[in-house]
Amino acid sequence: MSQVLAGRLDDGSDVLYLHFDVQNHHLKLETFIETADSARKIVATINEGFFHNSLHYELVVLPPDEGSFLTRLAIIFSAPAAVFTFVNTDVGAAFIDGLTGKPPVEWAKQMGQTTGETAGKLYEALTREEKQESKAACQVSANMVVAMTRGVLEKETLELRKIGMEAGTLTDALHARADFYTACINDKAVNRVGFQPLDDFPIPRSSFAERAQRPPRKADEEEPPDWTVSIENIYVTSPNWDVADQRLRHWKGKDQARRDCYFVIDDLEFWSLVKKKNLRVDVLDNLQVQWACQIVDGRAKNRRVIRVLEYNGNKLAEPLPAEALDAILGRHATAKALREEPSLFDGLE
Template sequence: MIDELEGRSECLYFHFDVRDHYLKLETFIQTADSARKVIASLNETFFQKSLRYELIVLPPDEGSFLTKLAIWISAGTAGVFGFLNSDIGAAYVDGLTGKPPVEWAKELGQASRELAKAASDGPAEEKAERSRAACLVSAKIVVAMTKSVLENDTAKLKKVGMEMGTLADALDARADFYAACVGDKDVARVGFSPDDDFPIPRSSFAERAQKPARKAEEDEPPNWTVSIENIFVTSPNWDEIDQRARHWKGKDQYHRDCYFVIDDAEFWHLVKKKDLQVDVLDNLKVQWASQMIDGRPKNRRVIRVLEYNGNKLSEPLKADALDAILGRHTATTARSGEPSLFDGLD
């Protein structure tokens, strides 16, 4: 078991600054359970519950109260790396861990090489070692994301998008973690490394113990409707920021007027590089979304520019990426003779 832990696990540290180096049982149980719930929320939202793992409590070091939870991964790493390689996944992982996907890929490659070098029974053993390396790096990613949820302030987590959808469950678990610390007057500060570094003082516990407000079901915004259609641009706006004030204008494939913004980072990257061939009347094939409000489409967003004047730029986002960006949504297909997704004016 110890060998498996070393090859497939990573430690998540809770370092409690307590005067006499002891912790109440209730505090230990509540904080450990909060970490479990954060990890479960990440697995459900980001990896579609594909990750198979166990949390194991390791003994604290002598002379301190350093809780050590090892996350041991046995399977399901494809879900982690699939998420890492998606646009929305890359944004979340970079935002939470501070390391872009390319750095995690390098770490996986290094771990694979080191473990494969240690293998002695040929290709089958090397394959097994590569699987262990994937489990190890996946554990490191999950631990880094979990640590970020617990350690970062609420404003930063909201900026990353952690308050959306089922990710709010992770923030609820984080609030429970700090509620347990509030209830234990012996805890002066909290850190998340084995070093004597305690970045979260007791004065910050109460604010972090507040659960994010959730809208009542009837107050939630309407679902997004997603479709792939062609647009003929009649009035573009090449200023990415200014487009919020002055939308792009065009005609849909049924020659009806439509107004929209483009929320495709790759498209704007091409614009900045001047890699687009612009015509008088540009033709875009897009994956876009709107919300039906009072029977009319509002808040129109181009999520992906698929083609620009016949030149292919990217593939449509899949359902999991759309879920992460939009939350609840419905996919539709525009057919000849039927109203388009964006029929009508604002």
């Protein structure tokens, strides 16, 4: 392992173990790829369903240990505040307890043991700027998300149903779980599966089939449309500088065709500049953004600013490359960069 990666792992990470009980300590390539990708999809669904894609993390594969085949996926966090914003809600507390088996107060104690903060002051401490990206906060965030991911893979289907994992986009996590166990079924060498580094395999092969069942999608939970991405100028008429509130009250502006548009900003680097007060704010702000929307019945829905490129003429960032967009959006189409041409969303509400 490189010194750079080792240093980043020390800054706040946890390891998701995919432990396969196989003979001769080897695993088919297809099984490794499909199960690791299923785990990635579960983490991405947790990020979308619980944290509105506001978590800033990377998922990396670590070298396997000797012995029975043990896949190690490290989750590295660098901006964990959204985790604790979610935990501080009644819904969040219920999901955390249901998936991890540990209520929020226990996670607060874990954080307090590291930072010296009492559980009662956890949320206040984590929302202060100087604490927000601390090593301790990143570490506990990683521990919590890994525990949630492990819960999706390990718990009985009935337990997940009681928690509410069959609602909305969270169903995607159960479909990814079904893919995981389907891959195990197709590899006859896999006898049992565990999610700890020890020789503890709580999921026998006889349980794979039940866990490979896909939950039915409701009529209003059909596969979402693909995202369409473009670079465009937006004139902001009503901003919302509260990052936690923008899901309830979107930013409002006008696109290049001077049509009203509503959107959220998912660019964590932009919000970091906001907190540091490093932006020059005008009465009518002009943003150049890389954004995405979903086209439903001829209308643009769910507009998301993935990256703020310029703010009032000041360059902030470069557009995200295709592989980064793939990681954030999944399936998407990239429109031609727009400047003086009509808006991508011209004629759409």
